[in-house]
Amino acid sequence: MxxxxxxxxxxxxxxxxxxxxxxxxxxxxxxxxxxxxxxxxxxxxxxxxxxxxxxxxxxxxxxxxxxxxxxxxxxxxxxxxxxxxxxxxxxxxxxxxxxxxxxxxxxxxxxxxxxxxxxxxxxxxxxxxxxxxxxxxxxxxxxxxxxxxxxxxxxxxxxxxxxxxxxxxxxxxxxxxxxxxxxxxxxxxxxxxxxxxxxxxxxxxxxxxxxxxxxxxxxxxxxxxxxARKSLSGRSTDDQSISLRNMQAPPPALLTSHHSRAEGGIAIRIQKDTTTTVDYEVDSDPFKVTCNNIVAEAV
Structure with missing residues (x-):
């Protein structure tokens, strides 16, 4: 060469x-x-x-x-x-x-x-x-x-x-x-x-x-x-949603049929609305995706 x-x-x-x-x-x-x-x-x-x-x-x-x-x-x-x-x-x-x-x-x-x-x-x-x-x-x-x-x-x-x-x-x-x-x-x-x-x-x-x-x-x-946020979205009959916030799993005893949340941890709720949305909130959480009714605030 x-x-x-x-x-x-x-x-x-x-x-x-x-x-x-x-x-x-x-x-x-x-x-x-x-x-x-x-x-x-x-x-x-x-x-x-x-x-x-x-x-x-x-x-x-x-x-x-x-x-x-x-x-x-x-x-x-x-x-x-x-x-x-x-x-x-x-x-x-x-x-x-x-x-x-x-x-x-x-x-x-x-x-x-x-x-x-x-x-x-x-x-x-x-x-x-x-x-x-x-x-x-x-x-x-x-x-x-x-x-x-x-x-x-x-x-x-x-x-x-x-x-x-x-x-x-x-x-x-x-x-x-x-x-x-x-x-x-x-x-x-x-x-x-x-x-x-x-x-x-x-x-x-x-x-x-x-x-x-x-x-x-x-x-x-x-x-x-x-x-990639739109590719993560979708529709499903599954009505479970999960919000990832401070990345700590809540004790099972804290989960209820409507809404439960460990202080500073993962919040889990039963969600009747099956609308799928994708958005980005700079002033609150950096990445929010609702995918198959699973809400994830993460990467």
Whole structure:
């Protein structure tokens, strides 16, 4: 493999793959705004902000490959240097990650009953991503991967503790757990691949290929999570509903035929209304789904 393959070739592949994922995020954003018109304004602004920073990043890396392959064509020295677009795009990639990770941290904060000791370590990891200017992309990869895995682990743990005797509610919890894992899995794998190739092949741009994809994956993970709410909904004659709040199972003795609730725990009620709804409440609970008359406030 020649030096051109390892530098400009890798950079070109990264830009092409990023463009593909950017196109997917555009489709997802269109679906979101067309299907979830009743979402709160702060959430709509967040989605727009994430898409804008992600699009700016795609524009910058596209400009960089144009500069290398067209403007600086025939200049062997140019391919060994990082141009300005490559340097600036790091900050836009960082902003996309910051917005999406903050959204997921907010979900953890509300889901765990606003327990500071669970959220504080994740907040510190996210803040550490911007702790150094030198080698910023490397620091971001390390701390972003750890933060993503931590967020997913906390969400999965909280959801697992919420399992009940109801098969339908457990089925919904299983789906939410899959979304929680997907929240951090792809970005973490991509960040680790970027780190690995950076240290193993330091003189190539192969690590940049993976780094370009991180912002796209953050954007798509946010939109996929929001757009999945309708797919979790459905209709059923089952009239049991469960509300997951502070993720602690109530004593069986507290359950009654109409409504029972353990203080600070899981509330279970018998619900006659079979209407299925899906909504998102930013100012109260981060994710509320009514699926087959099972109400889950969770991931």
């Amino acid at each position: 020649s030096i051109v393959d390892e530098t400009m070739g890798a950079l070109l592949v990264g830009v092409i793959l990023s463009a593909i994922f950017w196109g997917v995020s555009c489709c997802q954003m269109y679906y979101y705004y067309s299907q979830y018109r009743d979402d709160a304004l702060p959430l709509k602004v967040l989605v727009l902000a994430v898409w804008v920073t992600d699009s700016a990043h795609q524009g910058l890396i596209s400009h960089s490959i144009y500069t290398y392959l067209v403007s600086d064509y025939g200049n062997p020295v140019a391919i060994t240097l990082l141009n300005e677009s490559i340097i600036v795009e790091v900050m836009f990639n960082a902003m996309t990650g910051l917005l999406v990770q903050s959204f997921f941290v907010l979900r953890v904060w509300r889901l765990c009953g606003r327990k500071l000791y669970l959220v504080a370590p994740v907040v510190l990891l996210i803040a550490a991503e911007f702790g150094e200017h030198d080698g910023l992309s490397i620091c971001m990869n390390i701390f972003a991967a750890v933060a993503d895995v931590t967020i997913a682990a906390i969400l999965c743990t909280l959801l697992h503790r919420s399992r009940t005797k109801f098969a339908r509610s457990n089925h919904l919890i299983n789906k939410l757990t899959v979304f929680a894992v997907n929240t951090g899995l792809l970005t973490s794998v991509c960040a680790c691949a970027s780190l690995l190739t950076f240290f193993v092949i330091p003189k190539s741009f192969i690590y940049i290929t993976f780094y370009f994809l991180i912002g796209r994956l953050y954007c798509n993970s946010l939109l996929a999570t929001l757009n």
